[in-house]
Amino acid sequence: MRRWYGRVAALAGTLLLAIGLTAGVAAGATSGHHTGQLPDGAAWVADVPAAWNGTTILYSHGFGPLAAQNAPDDATRQALLDSGYALVGSSYSGPSWWALASAVGDQFGALAALDRLTGPPRRTLAWGTSMGGLVSALEAEAGGHRLDGVLSTCGLVAGGLNLNNYQLDGEYALAHLLAPGQHVKLVRFAGPDEASASAAALTKIATDAQATPAGQARIALAAALMNEPTWFTGPTPPAPADYAGQEVQQQQELAQFVLGFVVSGRYQIELAAGGNSAFTAGVDYRALLAGSSHARQVRALYRAAGLDLDADLTALTRDADIRPDPAAVRTLARTSTVTGRLRVPTLDIHTTDDQLVPVEQEDWYGKQVRRAGGGALLRQAYVGTTGHCAFRPAESIAALHALESRVETGHWSDVTEPRRLNEAADGLGGGGRYVRFDPPRLTGGLGEPGRWGFRA
Known part of the structure; x- marks a missing residue:
């Protein structure tokens, strides 16, 4: 019996070695650049290095034109390929740039297409940027x-419903307090041109208002409602009390940046959702400001301008009348909102002062x-800098290695501590x-003070 078992074990070892060699040959044979198309029309792109280390990175790109990408930028792509990683990603199939309804399925479809070329990887890691x-x-x-x-890097992890709502709060405050006689359409855009016109109108309002202390105070209130950071340019942020x-x-x-992007982008989200998911009706703007980390700044600027902050908050709450389309809410809840029920180890990195995804x-x-x-x-x-997705390639790859450590060892230990990540990046x-x-x-955010949910 022992002799028979030993022969079977030896044969199994030979077969496993042969399988391993075949996989290695296949990986070498399919190294290079690959493209393809999924049944729903999404494109995919992959790069496999000749010396593949057995790990595939499934990359999810951010909001924008539906073009297949497999890395956040050229420098990071090359660094990953030089280290032996295979890279794959899809374009998503739409129907709009807010492609959440198809993105997860398209990404796994792209991964399966690459697996058919290379054979199963030893490990697969997902990596996404911004909307990705x-x-x-x-x-x-x-x-x-x-x-x-x-x-997840600079990820829009609070989802589409939260995004639409807090952005609308700030846009509504700008329009209602700084241009009360000017009708600025904020939701339910008929097309991209209408959204762009609203973006231009709000940008002009925010530009003109900067000329007076009263305008500055109200801009600060709108920025607080939009979760906008207080550092945009320069090597260091303003001092904590430099309101x-x-x-x-x-x-x-x-x-210069945010309004033009997010107001125009709302049209793409509405197109995907089939309507408007955001609301102001029933929102308590006094409670919203009270829960903001920028409340002290706003109060100080209102005092300096001689403005009545309570009167402005009362007016915002009283006059708010934008209601959502229930079907659009359901669509974004289904396609664009996390449950938090993780099935694999997850590491999120974010800049401390991100203007686009706070x-x-x-x-x-x-x-x-x-x-x-x-x-x-x-x-x-967290990376202590300003900017959306403003990571150095070494910072992102250091985070990737920390995630790999968790996958390999089964525990995080201290690999995500700032000191360890900085050592790895260095x-x-x-x-x-x-x-x-x-x-x-x-x-x-939904469920936060001042916005417990839509009340019909």
Whole structure:
């Protein structure tokens, strides 16, 4: 019996060796650049290095034209390929740039297409950027055996419903307080041109209002409602009590960048949702401001301008009348909102001062994951700088290696501590800027003070 068992074991070992050699040959034979199309029309793109290390990275791109991407930028792509990673990603199939209804399925379709070329990888890690960070967060809940871990970078992890609502709060405040006689359409855009016209109108309002202290105070209020940070340009942020300097930074980001992007982008979300999901009716704007980390700044600027803040908040609450389309709410709840029920280890990284996807989203997401019982699988880390997705390649790859450590060892240990991430980034030649940081609460998020949900 022992002799028979030994022969079977030897034969099995030979077969496993042959399978391993075949997989290696296949990987070498299929190295290079690959493209294809999924049944729903989404394109996919992959790159496989000749010396594949057995790990595939499934990359999810951010909001924008539906073009297949497999890395956040060229420098990061090359660094990953040089280290032996295979990269794959899809374009998503739409119907709009807010492609959440198809993105997760398209991403797994792209992964399966690459697996047919290379054979099964030793490990698969998802990596998403911005809107793609939300895609990868959803993959962490749906991936099961297809994924081993997820890295979300500058991710829109609080989801589409929260995004639409807090952005609308700030846009409504700008229009209602600074241009009460001017009708600025804020939701239900008939087309991209109408959305762009509203973006231009709000940008002009925020630009013109900067000329007076009263305008500056109201800009700060709108920025607080939109969770806008107080650092946009320059090597360091304004001092904690430099409220006027902070408002200058917020006004610049709203007028030069944010409003033009997010108001135009709302049309794409409405197109995907089939209507407007956001509301102001029933919102208590006094409570919203009270829960904001920028409340002290807003109160100080209102005092300096001689304005009655309570009167403005009362007017905003009293006159709010935008109601959502229930079907659009249901669509975004189904396609674009996380449950927090993680199935694989997940690491989120975010800049501390992100103008487009505020870092407050990480606070909301962390709470959601902990409520769902997934806290042990999640870690969040922060890079102390300004800008949306403004990571150095070494900082992102250091986070990837920390996630790999968790996958390999089964525990996080201290690999996501700022010191360890900075050491890893420094070792990659990039200079890490990770800091210890506790993100503020998301102002205007569903379930947060002042916005408990829509009341019909």
